[in-house]
Amino acid sequence: MSDDEKARAATIFDVARLAGVSHQTVSRVLNDLPNVRPATRARVEQAIKQLRYVPSPAARALVTRRTRTVGLIVTGAPDYGPSSTALHFNEAARDARYSVITSSMLETDAASMRSAAELLVRQNVEAIVLIAAHRAAFDSLDGIELGVPVVAVASEDRGSMHRVWLDQYAGARLAVEHLIGLGHRNIRHLAGPTDSMDATERVRGWANVMGEHGLPAREPLVGDWSPGSGYVHGRVLAEDREMTAVFVSNDQMALGVIHALAEAGRSVPGDVSIVGFDDIPEAEFFAPPLTTVRQDFLELGRDAMAGVLAALGDDDRMPAPRVPDLVVRDSTAVLGGTPAVPDDADRTAVSS
Incomplete structure (x- = not known):
């Protein structure tokens, strides 16, 4: 690939990864906005130069703003629990006057997960909710700076993500x-x-x-x-x-x-x-x-949306974990x- 092709292929996310910052920080540098430390600004400018990145008008507009849109990533087979949780999350989002952009995927390798998350961020979602059956899906996104909060529906504590769960x-x-x-x-x-x-x-x-x-x-x-x-x-x-x-x-x-x-x-x-x-x-x-243990997926879906609002600062705190019931x-x-x-x-x- 020629240098010119590399320049055209580079995205704001490539710059963010190379500089070790969020895409929003890159956008602030591009738009010459305040609240960026000199050392960080220098690092971003060096990454832009190294990648020969030419920002598009859309990239220049990619600064923090309220879009009332949330991303949802659901992985694995359409099993009852995850599917029910996703359904009720969508209903709770509508009740809160948010729209949801959903990415459903069978593959949970790191590249596919990162690509799905970055695609959602490019569509200006304010947060991402992740519902997945396997821990590898969560680990694929842990530590990646997306510039938006990630709320995981996960029964284990997976790194730096916000979390809601059934116990x-x-x-x-x-x-x-x-x-x-x-x-x-x-x-x-x-x-x-x-x-x-x-x-x-x-x-x-x-x-x-x-x-x-x-x-x-x-x-x-x-x-x-x-x-x-x-x-x-x-x-x-x-x-x-x-x-x-x-x-x-x-x-x-x-x-x-x-x-x-x-x-x-x-x-x-x-x-x-x-x-x-x-x-x-x-x-x-x-x-x-x-006889079985009943999980309240309706409330779990609502908790996921409540977690989004908490992560965005629109609510006081993350929901507490819910304990299932026994049905005899x-x-x-x-x-x-x-x-x-x-x-x-x-x-x-x-x-x-």
């Missing part, structure tokens, strides 16, 4: 304490993917409760969130005659586990109690209806087969 660890504790309260002692766990933050927190909750009660936490099985994965691991669990309960990291895998146990002649909850996680709309129509249905029973919920009780009553 997966606390939810897992509710599930396991419920099973132990029913007399179960040999409780297996079918976890989600190892690179999932939610799955990791649920493993931690299960293992800690088992340890606190002096019970062995055997190595968890690892699935991929799908019913098929639950079925494959359910066939393995069916051979474990000492196991009397399974905490499954999501409802979809729980469906597969129940099916595999039934094929092996082990009834739920007569022989094995099952607790899932999420409370998907189908959970109460499983056979038997599934027919898939769990007292050790020996007595239903956990009496016949005349509300089988979808929420307990916490």
Whole structure:
């Protein structure tokens, strides 16, 4: 590539990266605005010279202003939790009179994530919300100076990003304490993917409760969130005659586990109690209806927008984490087969 081609290819973001500043700082230098330290200004000017950057009129206009537009990046497959959170975030943004520009992507490599974020910034978003299943997506953006706040919907603390979250660890504790309260002692766990933050927190909750009660936490099985994965691991669990309960990291895998146990002649909850996680709309129509940990994705979506307003200085503070609830249905029973919920009780009553 010739020098002239390099000059034409260079963007304000290339200058910002080379100078180690935000694109907004570059814009202030280009527009000869105050509040830029001399050393920083010199560094930016050197980067402009080195890249032979020629700013466009649009780049010169790229200074801080209120556009009432927010960017949303959603990665991975359209699973129930992330999709529901994104939907309710969009509704909350509309209620706050903000528009949303969405980037949905399957790939979460660093280059793709950075490209998606920079494209949103070029469209003058005031902030970016990131909803992703895997920690690699968050790590790809951590430490990159975008010039706008990033609000992560993440159950782990990922670097310098603002964060809103549902407490997966606390939810897992509710599930396991419920099973132990029913007399179960040999409780297996079918976890989600190892690179999932939610799955990791649920493993931690299960293992800690088992340890606190002096019970062995055997190595968890690892699935991929799908019913098929639950079925494959359910066939393995069916051979474990000492196991009397399974905490499954999501409802979809729980469906597969129940099916595999039934094929092996082990009834739920007569022989094995099952607790899932999420409370998907189908959970109460499983056979038997599934005891599960309910996550409030509506409120999580609203929290994400509240987090944006807090990051922009329009609100007092970031939302506190939310603790899920336990929904007790027919898939769990007292050790020996007595239903956990009496016949005349509300089988979808929420307990916490």
